[in-house]
Amino acid sequence: MLDDFIHQQRVAYFSMEIALRNEIPTYSGGLGVLAGDTVRSAADLELPLVAVTLASRAGYFRQAIDAQGRQVEQPALWEPREWAQPLDAKIAVSIEGRVVWIGAWLYVLESHMGGRQPVLLFDTDLDENRPDDREITHYLYGGDETYRLKQEIVLGIGGVRLLQALGFEVRHFHMNEGHSALLGLELLRRYEYPPEDLRPGDLPYDIPRVRDLCSFTTHTPVEAGHDRFSYAQVERVLGNFVDPATLKHLAGEDSLNMTRLALNLSEYVNGVAKRHAEISNTMFPGYRVHAVTNGVHPFIWTSEPFRKLYDRYLPSWCHEPEQLVRVDCCIPDGAIRDAHGQARQALIEQVRGRTGVALNPTAPILGFARRMTAYKRPDLLFTDLDRLQAIARQRPFQVVLAGKAHPRDEGGKRLIEQLHAHASALEGIVPVVYLPGYDMEIAQALVAGVDVWLNTPLRPFEASGTSGMKAAFNGVPSLSVLDGWWIEGCIEGVTGWAIGNAAGADDGDARALYDKLEQVVLPLYYDGQDDPAGWVRVMKGAISKNASYFNSHRMMRRYATEAYIR
Structure with missing residues (x-):
């Protein structure tokens, strides 16, 4: 099945979480749902993409509410084998001075319009790894800072290596938030200058070439929301992966700021709304942050009654949602009321079924x-x-x-x-x-x-x-x-x-x-x-x-x- 996707160059889309379907709990909220909608639209539009994320075998969590109204977290375990195909290739990264092996599962996201996109779910739960390393890809946003750094090593560095091992020819890397920014360090190592070409004071990597390969979407409008790791922690977990002077030049003098690293290694940077881009330009002076306002997938978020309504009056709406501008003149008011009434009744029935409330x-x-x-x-x-x-x-x-x-x-x-x-x-x-x-x-x-x-x-x-x-x-x-x-x-x-x-x-x-x-x-x-x-x-x-x-x-x-x- 992988052969269906490696015959052409693809954009590699990296995201810590991707909402693929309700039964696969590899998402916590908006970031993952946006990533899922991104891959779904790529499938509809037949844009050659390959999505890279973590398997998150233990998911985020399932929420229950006790009698006092308190949240209770329950495990959200899932079995990748039920939904995805194991891939033969494995690669290794160094974490805390030891070899950690990474495998992958292939999930094929299929569009209702016939398009298909590969999604790679990275997994360290392999026999070759020791017990604590097998859990690196288990818990979405779980554990402490060290656990998070290990996950980001697997996602970013491991991602670039495994894509190559699987035979993907990547034309561009898109980082959805800064979790995958370490992919830029792996690319720096790939494009390292020969020592004899360097003059005193030169950085040893072809940074412009790496920047040209990368784009970065930032989602966080406050400085405190960006991942940071002390350099002592980075050295202990990652080692001297790249030249320390280069790393501080790119990621910050005081600590490794994943957003700063992504900004410095991406030629194209965007915020997720016009106002957010303005705020980001203020937060990060010296960088040009474009605005690409988010969107949602037309088919997946439109209820069945409205899908049928649009199919009847605006048949091309799923491929060209801009056709919906014609709703004012093309769809009768009564048809709009009836479609919403059906969706409303479905919600009322779901509320009754889940809570007993009418x-x-x-x-x-x-x-x-x-x-x-x-x-x-x-x-x-x-x-x-x-x-x-x-x-x-x-x-x-x-x-x-x-x-x-x-x-x-x-x-x-x-x-x-x-x-x-x-x-x-x-x-x-x-x-x-x-x-x-x-x-x-x-x-x-x-x-x-x-x-x-x-x-x-x-x-x-x-x-x-x-x-x-x-x-x-x-x-x-x-x-x-x-x-x-x-x-x-x-x-x-x-x-x-x-x-x-x-x-x-x-x-x-x-x-x-x-x-x-x-x-x-x-x-x-x-x-x-x-x-x-x-x-x-x-x-x-x-x-x-x-x-x-x-x-x-x-x-x-x-x-x-x-x-x-x-």
Whole structure:
């Protein structure tokens, strides 16, 4: 099967996590889902890609919620053999002065349009390795800093070597976040100058040649969010892999900053939204950070009722999502309402099946699903419970929540507990349901079945965000803080609604949220029961103005023309 993919040059796409399907827990959230959508669009568009990631045999974790509303982490084990084919090639890397062998599994991602893309899942769980080394590729984002560094050695250095051993001819390397930046060091070693060609003070590697081979997508708008390793730790784990002076020149004098390393070894660098690119240019002066705003995969995130609707009226939408700009004039309002009604009923049934809670079939549903952490502010909606109840007494609404907190994020875990406490306090006035075990299946039901998608990050920490884009494909408008992609996607009253403004004070966001909900969103929804044209107009606006643009087909075409082909 591998022979199907090594006959032509490919772009090697490196990502610590990739969401391939719901049954394969090799993703934790947005970064992995974006990577999965990237590979899916490459398959649809038949762009020659090979994706490189870790097998993560123990996954991230499966989430349960106890009686007190506390998150409980359970193992998310999976068996690669059930979904992927083992490959014969193995390569070795040096970790802590010993040989660690790396093998790979081949997963073939097949597009519904007939395209196919190879995904390599790297695995150190081999008989040749000692027990602790066999676990390097087990836990996604698990362990301590040393464990993380070992994983990044396997992904970056091991990735370049194993691609070569398997016979792939790589024309370009794309690093999705800085986890794989060590691939640049392996390329430096490949393009080392002969000693006799060096003059005193010269760096011993052909850095321009390596830069020309690499692109880097950064996702983190705060300096503290980038991986760093002390040079003492790097020397102990990796050894003197490249010339120390070169490493400090590229990765920072004080510590190995993986983002700095990726920036210095990539000719093309991009942020994941226009605002994020601006912030990154400020964070990293001297570098040119382009903006390629994220997108989501058209087919995978569109519910079955809307797929059928688009197939009927806009048959080429899956390959050319820009055709969705014609939704306003081509699809009847009643057909939009009917498709959403089917998706809504599917969500109601899933909520009942998972929690036993029967949602009101007529009251609007607000949806919020994110990684549960402080800057996402999942509790903003519950800042003033008295006002929230007063709004609901006038015009009833209900809320469906979902999301995991990282096992070591105690603040995020407390937020989940607090959300359950708020749900209890609002019982009888505002139905609030928390769906445990947030995964792709739950996300697909939520973004299609709710009536309004809520997003409340603390500015400017939302680099992009993609869940609102997924909702747009299903005619669901967003009610969101102006950060990340929503600065570009929000046309007030047309695609959804803004909470506050892009430069506003964060301490006024709760009041702005309540005002917009009480005075604009809920009145429009309830008026729509007698005259539905107003609400459907916003649904169509979300599709025609946002889904038509904020999709991974457009994103991949930009990467191909601006980053890969230069």
